[in-house]
Structures are given as structure tokens and as C-alpha cells.
Amino acid sequence: xxxxxxxxxxxxxxxxxxxxxxxxxxxxxxxxxxxxxxxxxxxxxxxxxxxxxxxxxxxxxxxxxxxxxxxxxxxxxxxxxxxxxxxxxxxxxxxxxxxxxxxxxxxxxxxxxxxxxxxxxxxxxxxxxxxxxxxxxxxxxxxxxxxxxxxxxxxxxxxxxxxxxxxxxxxxxxxxxxxxxxxxxxxxxxxxxxxxxxxx
Amino acid sequence: xxxxxxxxxxxxxxxxxxxxxxxxxxxxxxxxxxxxxxxxxxxxxxxxxxxxxxxxxxxxxxxxxxxxxxxxxxxxxxxxxxxxxxxxxxxxxxxxxxxxxxxxxxxxxxxxxxxxxxxxxxxxxxxxxxxxxxxxxxxxxxxxxxxxxxxxxxxxxxxxxxxxxxxxxxxxxxxxxxxxxxxxxxxxxxxxxxxxxxxx
Numbered sequence: 126x127x128x129x130x131x132x133x134x135x136x137x138x139x140x141x142x143x144x145x146x147x148x149x150x151x152x153x154x155x156x157x158x159x160x161x162x163x164x165x166x167x168x169x170x171x172x173x174x175x176x177x178x179x180x181x182x183x184x185x186x187x188x189x190x191x192x193x194x195x196x197x198x199x200x201x202x203x204x205x206x207x208x209x210x211x212x213x214x215x216x217x218x219x220x221x222x223x224x225x226x227x228x229x230x231x232x233x234x235x236x237x238x239x240x241x242x243x244x245x246x247x248x249x250x251x252x253x254x255x256x257x258x259x260x261x262x263x264x265x266x267x268x269x270x271x272x273x274x275x276x277x278x279x280x281x282x283x284x285x286x287x288x289x290x291x292x293x294x295x296x297x298x299x300x301x302x303x304x305x306x307x308x309x310x311x312x313x314x315x316x317x318x319x320x321x322x323x324x325x
Numbered sequence: 326x327x328x329x330x331x332x333x334x335x336x337x338x339x340x341x342x343x344x345x346x347x348x349x350x351x352x353x354x355x356x357x358x359x360x361x362x363x364x365x366x367x368x369x370x371x372x373x374x375x376x377x378x379x380x381x382x383x384x385x386x387x388x389x390x391x392x393x394x395x396x397x398x399x400x401x402x403x404x405x406x407x408x409x410x411x412x413x414x415x416x417x418x419x420x421x422x423x424x425x426x427x428x429x430x431x432x433x434x435x436x437x438x439x440x441x442x443x444x445x446x447x448x449x450x451x452x453x454x455x456x457x458x459x460x461x462x463x464x465x466x467x468x469x470x471x472x473x474x475x476x477x478x479x480x481x482x483x484x485x486x487x488x489x490x491x492x493x494x495x496x497x498x499x500x501x502x503x504x505x506x507x508x509x510x511x512x513x514x515x516x517x518x519x520x521x522x523x524x525x
Contacts, residue, residue: 216477218477219477222477234479234496234497236493237489237492237519237520238492238496238513238515238519238520255515256515256520257496257513257515257520259496260496277416277418277419277422277478277479277480278477278478278479279434279477279478279479279481279482280477281479282479282482289437292437292438293436296434296438296457296459296460297434313438313457315455315456315457319437319438320437320438320456320457
């Protein structure tokens with residue numbers, strides 16, 4: 126399956142600004158992008174990075190600097206997958222589960238209402254990543270009479286948007302992004318408020 | 326499979342205190358407990374509620390007021406499952422996936438390092454829910470030479486500990502806890518900071 130991997134090549138991960146400087150954020154985001162592309166490939170998919178700017182990765186890159194939903198819809202050619210780049214927990218087996226579900230629209234929900242991964246087999250579906258997009262994508266599919274299924278995956282639900290998300294990366298990620306974080310000195314500490322990320 | 330469902334019958338869900346008064350927290354926690362017991366039953370398991378105090382539910386109840394790990398270990402009789410009560414997104418199919426994995430220890434990780442659901446088939450495994458328990462349970466199993474597997478489930482990863490978690494309940498829960506929240510006037514709103522829970 127052909128899979129778009131949208132990637133913000135500009136100022137990624139600004140909400141991690143308290144923990145990572147801009148160069149570190151770019152390195153971490155790139156590690157996660159490569160993890161996702163590798164996982165897509167491992168699941169039998171053909172990833173194309175849909176980047177907002179030029180990007181040197183060992184995968185095909187299409188540059189489109191328009192807003193996310195506009196860019197994805199411009200390049201969406203069903204049957205096709207769309208997997209966001211900031212899923213450092215993604216694995217080939219999680220994506221295999223996504224790709225093998227037989228429905229017109231298959232959604233892997235993200236936390237906070239997101240749609241982290243998607244398969245579109247219906248020709249008229251357009252994505253809308255604004256707001257609680259998982260709800261919008263269910264509705265878009267229903268309005269078209271398209272069948273909808275969801276994949277229940279923690280690994281596809283966790284993006285690395287906020288400092289608390291890095292706890293999940295440190296505990297569960299198996300690829301470059303987790304390794305990058307550990308090598309950058311990050312670990313977890315356990316206090317009264319639960320488990321938190323810390324840096325040496 | 327016999328399954329313990331630990332439940333805090335005392336002052337559950339204190340971190341939701343800003344949104345729910347004590348009676349509401351108890352009602353919401355009870356709804357989630359029943360959802361989990363129903364899902365366990367739907368997956369072919371036999372749930373027993375392991376409660377810190379008396380509890381009127383249509384399932385067998387064992388009362389043990391000791392701390393969580395102590396109480397679970399006292400009643401753990403492998404092969405057995407342990408599924409925490411505050412998983413309002415849990416479904417029978419998610420638990421079927423947990424129960425059918427063939428390993429001495431099968432873990433469904435929770436967010437923030439938790440172990441939300443567990444199957445123990447090795448006679449010498451003891452649980453330890455303090456801190457980043459998912460890491461501890463991996464280590465406990467490794468130290469015993471027990472095989473370990475993990476189940477990748479968003480529905481089993483999301484507990485309802487914090488206000489932000491209620492967004493997940495409102496968007497994804499299919500049982501009583503989600504219905505209770507909606508009937509109590511909760512919904513989601515979309516602002517600059519993303520998706521948040523709100524009350525009418």
C-alpha cells in the first residue's frame with residue numbers, strides 16, 4: 126500500500142521547547158520520521174514523506190508547504206494510507222494490523238482526538254486534521270456511506286507532542302527516536318505525582 | 326480465565342476532583358468497574374472484583390483493604406488475569422486479544438508506565454504496581470525466566486485518572502462510563518490548545 130507520511134520540516138515539536146532546543150527537536154523529529162517510514166516499509170507499505178520543505182531522508186519525498194489537510198488531500202490517491210511522522214512507538218506489526226483491516230476508511234485514533242494513522246479506500250474521502258479529527262473522520266465516512274473500522278493500538282495512539290509523552294517513548298519505543306532520547310540523557314523518575322521524564 | 330478486577334471502594338478518582346464531586350466520582354468509578362467486568366465476561370473471563378471495601382455489584386466480590394499490590398498478590402492464583410477497574414474504554418475484543426496471547430506474563434501497558442491489564446501464568450510472579458510498573462513487571466518476569474509478551478491496545482492503555490483522560494472517554498468509550506459522563510453534561514470543546522473536556 127502507498128502511504129503518505131506528513132512531516133513538518135519547519136519548526137517541529139514546539140511544545141517540547143522546555144526540554145529540547147531547536148536543533149534537538151529537529152533531530153528527534155527526524156528520528157521519529159525515520160522510525161515511522163521503516164515501520165511502514167516493514168508492514169509492506171511504500172512510504173512517501175509529504176514534507177513542508179526539502180528533507181534529506183532515504184525515502185521518496187514530496188514537498189508541499191500548504192496546511193496539513195490541504196496538502197494531504199492534494200496527494201491522497203486511494204487506496205492509500207496516511208501515517209503521521211511523530212509516532213515514535215510505531216512498529217511494523219501495529220501498522221500491519223492497520224493495513225489488513227478491510228474497510229473503506231480505517232482509523233487508528235490518536236490521543237486527544239487525533240487521527241494518527243488512516244487507510245482510505247473510498248475515492249471521495251477528504252481528510253480534516255483540525256480539532257477532534259477522529260470524530261470528523263468517522264462523520265466524513267458516514268456521510269459518504271463508506272464503511273469505517275478502527276484499529277485499537279497504543280503504539281499508534283501515542284504521538285510525542287508534550288513532555289509527558291516522552292515517558293511513553295522512553296518506556297516503549299524500540300527505534301531511533303527512543304534511542305536518541307536515551308543518548309541525549311533522558312530517563313524517567315518516579316515521584317509522588319507519578320512517572321516523569323528527567324534529563325541527566 | 327479467572328480475572329481479578331481491583332477496585333478502590335473508598336475515595337476513587339481524587340484527581341478528577343476539580344470536575345466531579347465525591348458522589349459523582351463514585352458513580353463514574355462504579356460505571357467503569359461494571360464496564361470492565363462486562364468486558365472481561367464478554368471475552369470469556371470470570372471476573373472477581375477485588376475491592377477495598379464492600380461493594381454492591383452483580384459480580385463476585387472479595388474484600389481486601391490492604392494496599393493494591395499486597396492484595397492482588399494475596400489473591401493471585403495463576404493462571405489468572407488482573408485488569409484494573411478504571412478502564413472505561415475496555416472492550417471484550419481488546420481483552421480477548423490479551424487473554425489469547427501465549428506467554429507466562431502478558432502485559433497491556435497503561436499510560437504513564439502503568440500496567441492496566443495482565444495475565445500471569447507463571448506460579449512465582451508477584452505484581453508490583455508502584456511507580457513505572459510496566460518496567461518492573463518486565464523485569465520480574467525476566468528474573469524468573471518467564472516469557473513476556475505485550476498487547477498493543479489503546480483501549481487498555483487509557484485509564485480515567487486525570488481530566489484530560491475524559492476526552493478519550495467521551496470520544497471512544499462504548500459503555501456505561503461514557504454514557505454516564507455524557508448524561509452528566511460533559512462534552513468536548515476545541516480551542517487553541519487542542520481538545521478539552523467541558524461541562525454544560
